[in-house]
Amino acid sequence: MVAELEHLIAGDLVQEAGSAASRGGRRSTLVELHSDLRFAGIDLGVTSIDLEITNGRLEPVAAVREPADIRSGPKTVLGRVDAILAELRSDGAYARLSGIGIGVPGPVSFRDGVPASPPIMPGWDGYPVRELLARKHSCPVVVDNDVNIMAMGERYAGVARSADDVLFVKIGSGVGCGIFIGGELYRGPDGCAGDIGHIQVETDDPVCSCGHIGCLEALFSGIALERDATAAGRSGQSLALAERLAARGTVTARDVAECAAGGDTIATRLIRDGGGRLGSVLAGLVSFINPSMIVIGGGLTGLGHVLLGEIRSAVYRRSLPLATGNLPVVLSELGPRAGVAGAGFLASDLAFAEAAS
Amino acid sequence: MVAELEHLIAGDLVQEAGSAASRGGRRSTLVELHSDLRFAGIDLGVTSIDLEITNGRLEPVAAVREPADIRSGPKTVLGRVDAILAELRSDGAYARLSGIGIGVPGPVSFRDGVPASPPIMPGWDGYPVRELLARKHSCPVVVDNDVNIMAMGERYAGVARSADDVLFVKIGSGVGCGIFIGGELYRGPDGCAGDIGHIQVETDDPVCSCGHIGCLEALFSGIALERDATAAGRSGQSLALAERLAARGTVTARDVAECAAGGDTIATRLIRDGGGRLGSVLAGLVSFINPSMIVIGGGLTGLGHVLLGEIRSAVYRRSLPLATGNLPVVLSELGPRAGVAGAGFLASDLAFAEAAS
Numbered sequence: 001m002v003a004e005l006e007h008l009i010a011g012d013l014v015q016e017a018g019s020a021a022s023r024g025g026r027r028s029t030l031v032e033l034h035s036d037l038r039f040a041g042i043d044l045g046v047t048s049i050d051l052e053i054t055n056g057r058l059e060p061v062a063a064v065r066e067p068a069d070i071r072s073g074p075k076t077v078l079g080r081v082d083a084i085l086a087e088l089r090s091d092g093a094y095a096r097l098s099g100i101g102i103g104v105p106g107p108v109s110f111r112d113g114v115p116a117s118p119p120i121m122p123g124w125d126g127y128p129v130r131e132l133l134a135r136k137h138s139c140p141v142v143v144d145n146d147v148n149i150m151a152m153g154e155r156y157a158g159v160a161r162s163a164d165d166v167l168f169v170k171i172g173s174g175v176g177c178g179i180f181i182g183g184e185l186y187r188g189p190d191g192c193a194g195d196i197g198h199i200q201v202e203t204d205d206p207v208c209s210c211g212h213i214g215c216l217e218a219l220f221s222g223i224a225l226e227r228d229a230t231a232a233g234r235s236g237q238s239l240a241l242a243e244r245l246a247a248r249g250t251v252t253a254r255d256v257a258e259c260a261a262g263g264d265t266i267a268t269r270l271i272r273d274g275g276g277r278l279g280s281v282l283a284g285l286v287s288f289i290n291p292s293m294i295v296i297g298g299g300l301t302g303l304g305h306v307l308l309g310e311i312r313s314a315v316y317r318r319s320l321p322l323a324t325g326n327l328p329v330v331l332s333e334l335g336p337r338a339g340v341a342g343a344g345f346l347a348s349d350l351a352f353a354e355a356a357s
Numbered sequence: 358m359v360a361e362l363e364h365l366i367a368g369d370l371v372q373e374a375g376s377a378a379s380r381g382g383r384r385s386t387l388v389e390l391h392s393d394l395r396f397a398g399i400d401l402g403v404t405s406i407d408l409e410i411t412n413g414r415l416e417p418v419a420a421v422r423e424p425a426d427i428r429s430g431p432k433t434v435l436g437r438v439d440a441i442l443a444e445l446r447s448d449g450a451y452a453r454l455s456g457i458g459i460g461v462p463g464p465v466s467f468r469d470g471v472p473a474s475p476p477i478m479p480g481w482d483g484y485p486v487r488e489l490l491a492r493k494h495s496c497p498v499v500v501d502n503d504v505n506i507m508a509m510g511e512r513y514a515g516v517a518r519s520a521d522d523v524l525f526v527k528i529g530s531g532v533g534c535g536i537f538i539g540g541e542l543y544r545g546p547d548g549c550a551g552d553i554g555h556i557q558v559e560t561d562d563p564v565c566s567c568g569h570i571g572c573l574e575a576l577f578s579g580i581a582l583e584r585d586a587t588a589a590g591r592s593g594q595s596l597a598l599a600e601r602l603a604a605r606g607t608v609t610a611r612d613v614a615e616c617a618a619g620g621d622t623i624a625t626r627l628i629r630d631g632g633g634r635l636g637s638v639l640a641g642l643v644s645f646i647n648p649s650m651i652v653i654g655g656g657l658t659g660l661g662h663v664l665l666g667e668i669r670s671a672v673y674r675r676s677l678p679l680a681t682g683n684l685p686v687v688l689s690e691l692g693p694r695a696g697v698a699g700a701g702f703l704a705s706d707l708a709f710a711e712a713a714s
Contacts, residue, residue, distance in 0.1 A: 107679060116679065117678075117679060164546070165545065165546050177645065179645075179646070181538055181543060182543075186538060186539075186646075187647075188522065188646060188647025188648070188680070189521070189522050189647060189648070189649040189683075190647050190679050190680055190682070190683070191647075191679075192644075192647050192677065192679045192680050193645065193646055193647040194645065194647075195644045195645070195647075195677060195680070196641075196644060196645050198644050198676075198677055199640075199641035199644050199645070200637060200640065200641065200675055210677065212675065280557060281641070283556075283557065284553075284556035284557065284638070284641065285645055287549075287552045287553060287555050287556050288534065288536075288550065288551065288552070288553055288556070288642055288645070288646075289536070289543075289545060289550055289645075289646070290544075290545025290546060290547050290548075290549050290550035290551075290552075291545070291546070292546040318557055318569065319555075320549065320552060320555055320567065321474075322464060322473065322474060322547050322548075322549045323545070323547055323549050323552070325547070326546075326547070
């Protein structure tokens with residue numbers, strides 16, 4: 001038996017499963033993934049915690065989703081994570097964890113396992129997320145940004161399973177991109193590759209949360225769409241949006257999607273304009289990196305096929321034929337599960353790599 | 358002696374160089390690069406042929422540069438390449454070639470060794486460049502686009518020697534980009550990665566040679582700069598450019614550089630505007646791919662530090678601090694030699710890989 005396998009058995013990652021049928025010579029021992037093997041995939045959003053416990057085959061055995069405010073700081077949010085994990089253990093979802101993957105909604109120093117100057121996460125900068133979780137749960141932990149874990153999910157369990165050079169575009173509160181090159185997630189030397197929300201698309205307006213002017217996500221993102229939809233409702237430009245605004249005091253991306261589906265032309269135009277802007281940026285990136293697939297994910301994919309149509313149209317119109325001849329532009333397959341699925345995969349990948357070495 | 362080494366000796370790539378001093382046991386044989394080893398690096402431009410013969414250490418032993426028109430077609434241009442090589446052989450620059458690397462000014466199917474729908478190379482589409490050169494010179498041949506061979510030159514013998522994630526931006530008649538990721542040249546699944554000249558930067562004007570509107574290279578490139586400088590001369594807006602236009606009937610990028618150096622404000626503004634536009638596109642690519650170095654090369658680097666200053670200013674102003682904190686934006690070190698140096702390196706790389714396998 002090879003040394004790596006002995007390590008995996010010693011680490012309770014795999015277990016012996018009897019002897020193989022004799023083919024002459026020494027009998028082989030069959031091994032299988034340990035039946036008690038459990039990983040946790042955690043996706044911290046701006047306003048939510050998603051957590052999934054998987055078995056060794058990365059099949060979910062338990063899942064929890066609850067609202068949370070990332071701005072309440074790491075102690076509060078990670079305290080809730082620990083409490084959820086404790087409950088799941090009492091419920092029998094796991095006896096011990098062999099690995100944890102966690103994504104946060106901001107830049108991460110992947111090497112150090114800490115958030116790195118995340119703009120919308122006060123108190124998280126440099127906070128030792130990996131170290132504290134690893135100590136508390138006695139297992140290897142991997143920390144990445146939310147976009148990368150979702151991209152990882154689609155690459156290993158979703159629509160991008162068979163593509164090696166993939167752009168995964170998340171449209172949520174902000175806009176970001178996960179990049180696979182030659183089958184590997186590319187994070188860049190400073191770990192901030194894929195930060196496409198701050199590519200400039202206008203030169204005069206509006207000011208972005210980053211302080212620059214005309215960034216993509218200041219023009220199209222969940223936050224930008226709510227701002228524009230609220231304005232369209234307030235001004236009475238869109239009666240459908242005005243009604244929803246009057247009824248609830250706020251309109252969301254879902255309202256825009258529903259109003260558009262109901263035939264409201266202003267709501268439809270908001271989606272089309274946004275899709276066109278994102279598509280123009282993606283067209284440039286297609287010329288630059290020549291991907292073999294683009295996957296659109298994140299909360300705003302609820303805007304559906306109107307959005308996808310505009311993105312596709314801009315990408316196909318603006319890129320050169322050689323780069324788009326075989327380029328599918330598709331929606332995420334895992335939807336809201338993409339993040340926890342990718343985080344679970346990262347956890348398993350790390351656990352096996354560490355145990356085998 | 359390992360099998361690979363025997364193959365390299367059999368292929369005349371390396372030769373024995375006596376016995377090593379005994380350390381007990383069987384005596385080792387020293388080997389060195391074969392002294393007769395020769396590679397050819399060829400850089401076909403729109404209006405020129407550059408060719409260099411190197412020894413096994415990739416040091417140039419002979420170089421030829423002559424004007425040529427890529428539009429005269431592959432038979433004429435490659436006929437001249439063969440004639441130059443024949444002359445160099447008679448002059449004793451080489452007895453036989455162990456590899457040829459050749460770059461062409463347009464898209465290439467790297468796998469097939471043929472130009473792929475090159476817009477400014479009539480007659481070259483699908484022409485079997487690799488096959489014909491290989492048959493004629495009985496050695497392995499690698500065909501790539503001009504930007505990639507220049508990028509390769511800077512990566513292996515120039516300013517980017519110690520950087521793994523590099524954007525090499527060529528500003529010549531057009532604009533293109535060579536991309537190194539994790540130390541490897543990335544060509545993309547369709548081989549057209551780096552085609553940044555056709556990223557849209559304006560929505561209304563001007564029409565580009567590709568048929569789209571507002572492409573980067575329609576606004577800033579050698580061709581665009583000559584067009585704008587000619588207009589500034591004709592209208593009398595710039596007296597310095599008008600004088601040169603009157604004297605020679607045409608103005609070049611070099612004229613713009615000289616007029617700017619002489620204090621002409623219009624010429625300076627043309628350079629600044631172009632550098633700013635290119636810099637804005639690069640800022641977006643920095644946010645996207647987070648490189649560790651940007652190298653500016655190609656004929657228009659003659660515009661020098663005014664251009665570099667504008668590019669730097671736009672990149673540093675528009676990208677996020679995390680991505681630009683350690684990002685050098687520098688001029689090519691090899692200048693006009695970058696292409697032949699990179700082509701020679703590709704030739705050597707291929708020859709050793711084929712011989713050793």
